Amino acid sequence: MNVKHLEVKNFRNIERTTIDPCDGVNIIYGENAQGKTNLLESIWLFTGCRSFRSSKDSELINFNSKTANLSMDFFARDRDQNAYLEIGEGRKFILNGVKMKSSNQIMGEFLAVIFSPVHLSLVKEGPYERRRFLDIAISQLKPKYAVTLSQYNKAVAQRNVLLKDIQLHSELYDTLDIWEDRIAFFASEIIRQRLGYINKLSFYTDEIYSGLSSGKEKLDISYNQQTLVVGDSKQELYENMKNQLYQSRKNDLITGFTSVGPHRDDLSIKIDRLPARTYGSQGQQRSAALSLKLGEAAVIKNFCDVQPVALLDDVMSELDTGRQNYILNHIRDWQVFITCCDPTAVKNLKYGLKLEMKDGICKKR
Ligand SMILES: Nc1ncnc2c1ncn2[C@@H]1O[C@H](COP(=O)(O)OP(=O)(O)O)[C@@H](O)[C@H]1O
Ligand SMILES: [Mg+2]
Known part of the structure; x- marks a missing residue:
């Protein structure tokens, strides 16, 4: 191109x-x-x-x-x-x-991929920016992911509404199961895709960051789940996620908010084992953000041969x-x-x- x-x-x-x-x-x-x-x-x-x-x-x-x-x-x-x-x-x-x-x-x-000073927020700001980065990067490669993500977000929003409704209408409690089933179904796919993407991306970011720092520093990126949802297959992830949602009901009914799932997760960025967000120098943060962007380009190259x-x-x-x-x-x-x-x-x-x-x-x- x-x-x-x-x-x-x-x-x-x-x-x-x-x-x-x-x-x-x-x-x-x-x-x-x-x-x-x-x-x-x-x-x-x-x-x-x-x-x-x-x-x-x-x-x-x-x-x-x-x-x-x-x-x-x-x-x-x-x-x-x-x-x-x-x-x-x-x-x-x-x-x-x-x-x-x-x-x-x-x-x-x-x-194209763009890196500009606004993209430093990838390293400096909260998890929202990094989730957005992951979600856009994956959607570009797999447009179906964007659809799954939107279905997931809708299901979470529905569960949140229900959590509040149950306060007044306790008979609705049993319907939580329907939404949790949907959430777990979409979440398992999202988690699987994000893990797969980060796995590919880290291969390139490793190499690029090492090149930038003349081999003196090491960048590590990984998927950071707020609540651990694990599994080797989509089915295992689904079951695990469903269980986590069930476990969180008591707490979520108090807050009226779904506290577990990929909408809370983050991309962890560490330089020499320390979180880049809190410990990185300006130059290190810039190098890390740049590595993510150039890594994104390398994944596109690998995936689409462009x-x-x-x-x-x-x-x-x-x-x-x-x-x-x-x-x-x-x-x-x-x-x-x-x-x-x-x-x-x-x-x-x-x-x-x-x-x-x-x-x-x-x-x-
Ligand atoms: N719609 C516009 N019409 C005319 N000038 C604009 C417009 N939008 C931005 N500018 C001007 O463009 C200039 C900034 O250009 P920019 O490309 O950001 O500069 P830099 O060379 O520093 O990267 C500013 O002086 C700004 O006022
Ligand atoms: Mg400029």
């Missing part, structure tokens, strides 16, 4: 610019607020996902325009393709001349030269876009292309 040519019009502060990136490392450097992140954001939108930093599409359009227009030539599925995106009242996608019915239709055509484009926003800051060099020179077998302020970080670039972003115009240097 490679971006060959990109034209950006009236997108944020970029009124008009074009780039012809190389297939390896592309460095976009420039002072603050010149439009570097905006450029990465414009590429990211071709995945069909929401922006990683704006919930409103209207914010993406240049203040002096009514629409933003993006056109990208890319190479995927062994052929040259073109995608066009107009952002106005809504989003309009055209893929190889064919208008897409919805944003969902473009998903999977252009694959190397997604890597978009790395501001990844160099707070990293020492060893770590910077690893990023610049060891992630060469796929196309990467890296933004940075300090062009001296680029001095160590052995291969690749340098682009300078100034006032929304990107030029080859």
